[in-house]
Amino acid sequence: MYRRIMVTGLGVVSPVGIGADAFWRGLTTGASGLAPAPPALAEVGAKVVAAVTGFSGATYLRNERHARVLNRTFELLVGAGALAAADGGLGPTPVPPARLGVVVGLGPIDQYTEDLRTAVRLAARDGGFDVAAFAEHARSMYPLRRLRLLPNVGTAVLSIEHQAMGPSLTFVGGHAAGLQAVSEGMALIADGRADAVLCGGADARLTPLELRVFGRLCPLSPSDDPARACRPFDRSRDGVVAGEGAAILLLEAEDSARARGVEAYAELIACAFAGPTEGGCAESMRRALRAAPGTPPDVVVAHGDGGVQSDRLEAAALDLVAPRHVTTLQPAIGHTMSACGALNLAAACFILADGLVPPIRTLESPDMPLPFALHQVRAEVGSVLVNAIEPDHAADSALLVRA
Amino acid sequence: MESGERRRVVVTGVGAVTPVGSTIGKMWAGLVAGRSGVDYIRLIDASTFPTTFGAEVRDLDEDRLPVDPALRIVLDRKNLFGWVAAADALADSGLLADRRPPRVGVALGTESRRPDFLEQLAGGDLYAGGLDHLRYSPFVLAGALASHYGLTGPQLTVSTACTSGTQAVGVAFQKVRWGLADAMLAGGCDSLIDPLMLTGFSLLGALSTRNDAPARASRPFDLHRDGFVLGEGAGMLVLESLDHARARGARIYGEVLGYASTSNAYRITDSPPDGQGAYLSMRHALDDAGLEPEAIGYINAHGTSTQQNDKSETVAIKRCFGDHARHLPVSSTKSMMGHLVNAGGAVELIVCLLTIGHGVLTPTINYETPDPECDLDYVPNVARRQAVDRALSNSFGFGGINATVVVGRIDPS
Numbered sequence: 001m002y003r004r005i006m007v008t009g010l011g012v013v014s015p016v017g018i019g020a021d022a023f024w025r026g027l028t029t030g031a032s033g034l035a036p037a038p039p040a041l042a043e044v045g046a047k048v049v050a051a052v053t054g055f056s057g058a059t060y061l062r063n064e065r066h067a068r069v070l071n072r073t074f075e076l077l078v079g080a081g082a083l084a085a086a087d088g089g090l091g092p093t094p095v096p097p098a099r100l101g102v103v104v105g106l107g108p109i110d111q112y113t114e115d116l117r118t119a120v121r122l123a124a125r126d127g128g129f130d131v132a133a134f135a136e137h138a139r140s141m142y143p144l145r146r147l148r149l150l151p152n153v154g155t156a157v158l159s160i161e162h163q164a165m166g167p168s169l170t171f172v173g174g175h176a177a178g179l180q181a182v183s184e185g186m187a188l189i190a191d192g193r194a195d196a197v198l199c200g201g202a203d204a205r206l207t208p209l210e211l212r213v214f215g216r217l218c219p220l221s222p223s224d225d226p227a228r229a230c231r232p233f234d235r236s237r238d239g240v241v242a243g244e245g246a247a248i249l250l251l252e253a254e255d256s257a258r259a260r261g262v263e264a265y266a267e268l269i270a271c272a273f274a275g276p277t278e279g280g281c282a283e284s285m286r287r288a289l290r291a292a293p294g295t296p297p298d299v300v301v302a303h304g305d306g307g308v309q310s311d312r313l314e315a316a317a318l319d320l321v322a323p324r325h326v327t328t329l330q331p332a333i334g335h336t337m338s339a340c341g342a343l344n345l346a347a348a349c350f351i352l353a354d355g356l357v358p359p360i361r362t363l364e365s366p367d368m369p370l371p372f373a374l375h376q377v378r379a380e381v382g383s384v385l386v387n388a389i390e391p392d393h394a395a396d397s398a399l400l401v402r403a
Numbered sequence: 404m405e406s407g408e409r410r411r412v413v414v415t416g417v418g419a420v421t422p423v424g425s426t427i428g429k430m431w432a433g434l435v436a437g438r439s440g441v442d443y444i445r446l447i448d449a450s451t452f453p454t455t456f457g458a459e460v461r462d463l464d465e466d467r468l469p470v471d472p473a474l475r476i477v478l479d480r481k482n483l484f485g486w487v488a489a490a491d492a493l494a495d496s497g498l499l500a501d502r503r504p505p506r507v508g509v510a511l512g513t514e515s516r517r518p519d520f521l522e523q524l525a526g527g528d529l530y531a532g533g534l535d536h537l538r539y540s541p542f543v544l545a546g547a548l549a550s551h552y553g554l555t556g557p558q559l560t561v562s563t564a565c566t567s568g569t570q571a572v573g574v575a576f577q578k579v580r581w582g583l584a585d586a587m588l589a590g591g592c593d594s595l596i597d598p599l600m601l602t603g604f605s606l607l608g609a610l611s612t613r614n615d616a617p618a619r620a621s622r623p624f625d626l627h628r629d630g631f632v633l634g635e636g637a638g639m640l641v642l643e644s645l646d647h648a649r650a651r652g653a654r655i656y657g658e659v660l661g662y663a664s665t666s667n668a669y670r671i672t673d674s675p676p677d678g679q680g681a682y683l684s685m686r687h688a689l690d691d692a693g694l695e696p697e698a699i700g701y702i703n704a705h706g707t708s709t710q711q712n713d714k715s716e717t718v719a720i721k722r723c724f725g726d727h728a729r730h731l732p733v734s735s736t737k738s739m740m741g742h743l744v745n746a747g748g749a750v751e752l753i754v755c756l757l758t759i760g761h762g763v764l765t766p767t768i769n770y771e772t773p774d775p776e777c778d779l780d781y782v783p784n785v786a787r788r789q790a791v792d793r794a795l796s797n798s799f800g801f802g803g804i805n806a807t808v809v810v811g812r813i814d815p816s
Binding site: 066069097098101102106108109111112116117120121123124125127128129131132134135136138139141142143144145146147149150151152153155156157159160162163164165166167168169170171172173174177180184187191193208209212213216217273274275276277392394 | 447448449450451452506514515516517520521522524525526529530535536539540541542546549550554555556557558559560561562563564566570574577581583598599600601602603604606607663664665666667668669670671672679680683687691800801802803804
C-alpha cells in the first residue's frame with residue numbers, strides 16, 4: 001500500500017526560540033542564539049555556544065512525576081514532543097494509541113552526574129579508586145539515577161505522556177541520529193506499522209567533557225565574537241560553534257491526517273543515507289533526489305557548520321545537485337549535533353509553506369560559487385532538501401515537497 | 404525511505420560471547436547442559452555491594468581480541484565482546500569473503516556508559532586527551548567495525564537497554580527487507596559487572612540478592628524469584644537477503660519472518676498487569692510474519708526472574724496464544740547467563756535459531772517451585788529434544804518498550 005507521508009505537527013526547542021513559530025520567527029528576523037560561553041566551556045575551547053535559555057522541560061509534562069527521570073536531553077525532548085503533539089492536534093483529535101509511534105535520535109546522555117562524581121571523589125584513594133568505599137557512598141545516590149541515564153526512558157516518557165502505544169525506538173548517534181529517527185518514522189508509516197510517528201532528535205552536549213570530545217571531531221571556532229564565530233561557506237570561516245536543541249515532527253499518513261482533519265506543513269518524500277566516504281553527502285542527496293527525478297531541489301538546508309574541511313566537501317556535493325538556493329541554520333543556532341537534521345527539517349517545512357528562505361546571516365565572501373541565500377529570499381518553493389553530516393562524512397538527507 | 408521490492412531475509416552468520424561460553428559452540432553446549440554462568444563477582448571486589456554475584460565472561464582468549472593497539476585503547480570491555488562476536492559472525496557467514504555485496508551496514512545495541520572511566524574520574528579529569536574522544540563515544544564500535552571491514556551501508560546505534568539487541572536486529576531486518584541494505588551486521592554488546600551498574604540496578608531494587616547461592620539466583624518463573632542477575636557479553640548476527648545467500652551458497656540458520664515493537668505507555672518502571680504492550684508486540688510480530696499463533700513452536704522469553712516481568716509476560720503469552728499456550732514451550736536463557744541487557748535480545752535470538760537447527764529446547768534452570776500465576780511449560784531444568792520450525796523471542800525494557808522477533812526454518816516441511 002502506498003501512503004503519502006505528511007508533516008502534520010512541529011515541536012521545536014532551539015537557541016532562537018521555543019516553539020515552531022518562535023523558531024521560524026527567529027530565523028527570519030535575524031535573531032541569533034549564539035552567545036559568549038560560560039567560563040567552564042570557554043576553558044575547553046568553546047568560546048561561543050548556542051544554548052537554549054529560559055526553558056524548563058518539566059513544565060511541558062502532563063504527569064509531573066516524570067520530572068524525576070529527566071536529564072537535560074530529555075527536557076529538550078519532552079518539550080519538543082509536547083509542542084509537536086499540540087501543534088499536530090493530538091489532544092482534540094488523537095491518533096489511535098496503538099497506531100502512534102515514537103522514534104528519536106539522541107546525543108549521548110551525560111553519565112557523570114554530580115552524585116556520581118561525589119561518590120567517586122569520596123572513594124578516591126592514592127590516585128586510584130576504592131570500590132568498597134564507593135559501594136558505601138553509592139547507597140545514598142539518587143534511586144532513579146539509572147533510569148535518568150537510559151536513553152530509551154526519554155522516549156518512554158514521550159510515549160506515556162502522549163499515549164503512543166505503537167512502535168518505539170531510540171537511536172544514539174553522532175550528528176545524523178535525528179534524521180535517522182525521521183527516516184525510521186517514515187519507514188514505519190510506509191510499512192503500515194503506524195499511522196503517525198513523533199520523531200526527531202534532541203541533543204544537549206554543552207558540557208566541558210562533551211565539548212572537548214566534539215571539538216576533536218569538529219574543530220571549534222577560536223573566535224569569541226558571537227556575530228562572527230560561525231561563518232559557513234565564507235572564506236574566513238574558522239570552525240564550528242556548538243549548540244543544543246530539539247525538534248520533533250509529527251509524521252503522519254495522509255489518510256490519517258485527512259481523517260483527523262489536520263493541515264499538513266509538507267510532504268516527506270525521501271530519506272536517504274550514505275556511508276563514511278568523502279563523497280557521502282553527494283551520495284545521500286543523490287539517493288534522496290531519486291524520489292523526484294529530473295528536478296533539482298529549489299532549496300537545500302545544508303549542514304553548513306562552518307568547518308574548514310566539512311563546508312568544502314558539502315559545497316562540492318551541493319554543486320552536483322544544483323539547487324536554486326542554499327541556506328544553513330548554524331549561524332543562528334549552532335551545531336545542534338543529533339538534533340541538527342530534525343531542526344533543518346522543521347525549518348524546511350516553513351520554507352515550503354511561506355516561500356521564504358532565511359539568510360546565512362554571517363556569509364560575506366562566499367568561498368564557493370553556489371546560490372547562497374545572502375539575504376532573505378522570497379521564492380516559489382516546491383521542494384527542500386536537508387542534510388545532516390557526520391564528522392566522518394557519513395551523511396543523511398531528506399526531501400520535502402509542498403503538501 | 405528509499406523503497407524497493409520486499410525481500411526475504413535470512414541469518415547466515417552468528418557469533419556470541421556469553422557467560423556460559425564465549426563461542427557459539429561452547430555457549431550451546433552449556434545451555435543444553437543447563438549450566439549456570441552465575442558466580443561471585445571476580446572482576447571487582449563486590450563484597451560490599453548489596454548483590455555480590457553476576458554472570459561473567461571468563462573463557463575469552465586473548466588472541467581473539469583485536470590486535471590493533473588503538474582499538475585496544477578505544478574499545479572497552481563490552482565493545483571488545485562486541486568486536487569478537489562480530490568477527491565470529493562475519494567469518495561464520497563468509498559474507499565478506501566472496502561476492503561481497505556493496506551495501507553492508509551495521510546496527511548495534513549498546514550504551515554510552517564507560518565504567519572504566521571511574522578510575523579516571525577519581526583522578527580528577529575524565530578527558531585525558533589521546534584517544535579519549537573516541538573512547539567516550541557510544542557509537543565507537545559501529546564505527547570501528549565499519550571502518551575495519553569496509554562496511555559502507557547504514558550505521559545505526561540503538562540504545563534501548565533491555566530491548567537494544569532485539570531492536571537492532573529488527574531495524575536491520577527492515578533495512579534488508581526493503582532493499583536499503585544488501586546485508587546487515589546486527590546485534591548488541593554489554594558488560595554490567597561494574598560498580599556503576601551494581602549500584603544503579605540495586606538502587607532500583609531490580610537485582611536478586613540471593614548472595615548465599617549465586618548459581619541459583621536467576622530463577623525465571625519460579626515462585627521464589629527475587630530479581631535479575633547482571634551479566635555481560637555480546638551477540639551478533641549477519642542478515643542478508645535469501646536470494647543473495649542462496650546465490651553464494653551460504654549456510655542459512657533461518658529466516659527472519661517478522662518483527663514488531665510497541666510501547667506500554669503505562670509507567671516508567673511498572674508493566675501493566677494485563678500485559679497489553681507485550682501482547683501487542685507478539686501479536687504484531689506474528690502479523691508481520693503472516694503467521695497464526697499455532698505456527699510458533701518455541702518462545703525464548705524475556706524471563707528476567709523479577710516478580711513482575713515473569714508474571715506479566717506469562718499473561719501476555721496466554722493472551723496472544725490462547726489454547727496453544729498450553730502446548731507451547733517457553734524458556735528463559737537468562738536463568739543460565741543472567742541479563743545481558745543491551746546484548747540480551749541478540750543472544751537470545753541466536754538461541755532461537757540454534758534451537759531450530761538442533762531440534763533441542765534449552766531449559767529454564769532453577770525452576771523448583773511453581774508459581775500459580777506462571778503456569779506455562781517453561782522447559783524446567785533439563786533440555787528437551789523437540790523439533791521446532793518457528794520460534795519467537797521477546798525483549799521488554801525499562802520505560803515499557805517491547806520488541807519481538809519471529810524466526811523460522813527456511814521452507815519448513
